[in-house]
Amino acid sequence: MSKFLRLLKYIIIITVLSGVAFLVYWFGFREDPKSKLLIDDTPIHIEAIRTIAEISTVNYKDEVVVDTIIYHKNTSVLGMYDIEKLYDHAFHSGIKRRLTLIVKGEVRFGFDLTDNNIGIRQTQDSIFIQLPPPKVLDVVIVPSKTEVFSEVGKWSDYEIKIMESRAKSKLIANAKRMVLDEKSERNMRELIKQLIVSDKKMIITFDKK
Amino acid sequence: MKRIFKILILVFLVASCGDESKTPPKTDIYEIKNIGLLSTTEYTIGKIIKLSDPGEWYKFGDRKLLISCKAKIKAGVDFKKLKDEDIVVDGNTITVTLPPAEITSFVMDPNLVRTEMENVNGFRQSFTQQEKNNFMRQGEQSIRKDIKETKILKDAEQSASNFLTDFYKQLGFETVIVKHRKARPNV
Numbered sequence: 520m521s522k523f524l525r526l527l528k529y530i531i532i533i534t535v536l537s538g539v540a541f542l543v544y545w546f547g548f549r550e551d552p553k554s555k556l557l558i559d560d561t562p563i564h565i566e567a568i569r570t571i572a573e574i575s576t577v578n579y580k581d582e583v584v585v586d587t588i589i590y591h592k593n594t595s596v597l598g599m600y601d602i603e604k605l606y607d608h609a610f611h612s613g614i615k616r617r618l619t620l621i622v623k624g625e626v627r628f629g630f631d632l633t634d635n636n637i638g639i640r641q642t643q644d645s646i647f648i649q650l651p652p653p654k655v656l657d658v659v660i661v662p663s664k665t666e667v668f669s670e671v672g673k674w675s676d677y678e679i680k681i682m683e684s685r686a687k688s689k690l691i692a693n694a695k696r697m698v699l700d701e702k703s704e705r706n707m708r709e710l711i712k713q714l715i716v717s718d719k720k721m722i723i724t725f726d727k728k
Numbered sequence: 729m730k731r732i733f734k735i736l737i738l739v740f741l742v743a744s745c746g747d748e749s750k751t752p753p754k755t756d757i758y759e760i761k762n763i764g765l766l767s768t769t770e771y772t773i774g775k776i777i778k779l780s781d782p783g784e785w786y787k788f789g790d791r792k793l794l795i796s797c798k799a800k801i802k803a804g805v806d807f808k809k810l811k812d813e814d815i816v817v818d819g820n821t822i823t824v825t826l827p828p829a830e831i832t833s834f835v836m837d838p839n840l841v842r843t844e845m846e847n848v849n850g851f852r853q854s855f856t857q858q859e860k861n862n863f864m865r866q867g868e869q870s871i872r873k874d875i876k877e878t879k880i881l882k883d884a885e886q887s888a889s890n891f892l893t894d895f896y897k898q899l900g901f902e903t904v905i906v907k908h909r910k911a912r913p914n915v
Binding site: 546550556557558559560561562563564565566567568569571572573574575576577578579580581582618627629632635637639641646656657658659660661662663665666667670673674676679680683684687693697699702706710713714715716717 | 758759760761762763764765766767768769770771772773774775776777778779780781786787798802804807810815817822832833834835836837838839841842843852853854856857858859861862863864865866867868869870871874875878883887890891894895898899900
């Protein structure tokens with residue numbers, strides 16, 4: 520009986536100590552991820568202004584997930600001396616660090632005419648228009664459409680950059696799988712025909728890549 | 729003492745039975761849209777995101793953060809808003825009435841985002857990427873709001889006029905008149 524009481528006493532002590540430690544952590548150390556911290560109002564500065572001439576004809580919207588998991592090299596419970604490893608093994612399935620981003624982005628296809636690379640030639644009954652090949656003009660990724668879905672451990676800015684670059688590449692690859700070049704050319708033909716009011720026959724061709 | 733250690737091991741073993749429940753969602757949602765945007769001006773905008781977090785009264789220490797970021801913003805006109813009656817040909821003269829200029833693209837390249845200074849002292853924790861993303865979102869909203877105060881839309885209209893003038897002159901028109909419809913005031 521006395522053994523049982525002693526065990527019970529230890530359990531109560533551990534529970535109370537854990538509770539106190541938890542409260543100290545919760546109020547003293549933990550940063551509330553939901554707290555609405557507001558940034559200071561700083562001005563914007565214009566760094567460059569460029570005159571361009573880009574016609575976007577197809578917009579591809581997609582959502583991609585990029586996930587990076589780093590496990591502890593040895594998740595054996597025998598590694599008791601490493602409290603952090605033990606904690607991760609107990610509560611994070613042996614995951615040392617994990618970051619999952621959900622990125623909603625847009626890929627714009629179109630024609631870059633900035634270098635005035637549009638050729639126009641006319642005969643008595645026809646108009647010939649030569650255009651450059653379609654290409655990816657923009658990959659629109661912004662913080663408001665990027666969500667940090669899961670974050671375990673510390674992540675450097677450099678690692679985030681790599682992950683966001685992966686998301687960008689994924690978006691472009693997904694868009695290219697849709698064979699949007701042809702669609703882009705078709706839309707450009709319609710657009711040019713809308714801009715040119717003429718009875719002449721219109722022949723629109725595109726340079727090869 | 730041995731018993732406490734045994735209990736601790738037991739607690740950890742029981743807890744370790746749980747699995748990581750957060751699995752990233754698989755998505756295959758996409759949308760393809762036909763557009764007709766002529767972008768004629770690109771502004772590169774820089775901003776310093778500044779944050780001071782003194783924390784609650786019961787927290788010891790504070791946190792400070794400075795992030796520099798850049799946004800590439802394009803402006804131009806939407807040809808999809810062009811109606812048939814907006815293009816009038818009279819002999820060698822063409823008159824085009826373009827829709828008002830608008831922002832056509834807004835990109836914040838992650839490669840142009842840099843943490844310039846991060847200072848955490850006392851018992852405070854470092855900024856998480858989730859928190860940084862939240863500050864970046866606020867920075868984005870601030871740039872979107874402030875860009876309206878610049879001349880980007882005026883420049884875009886001017887450049888669009890120049891582009892169309894060159895285009896129609898190559899087609900043989902002697903006089904090209906480009907007008908812009910006025911933007912409806914926001915109600």
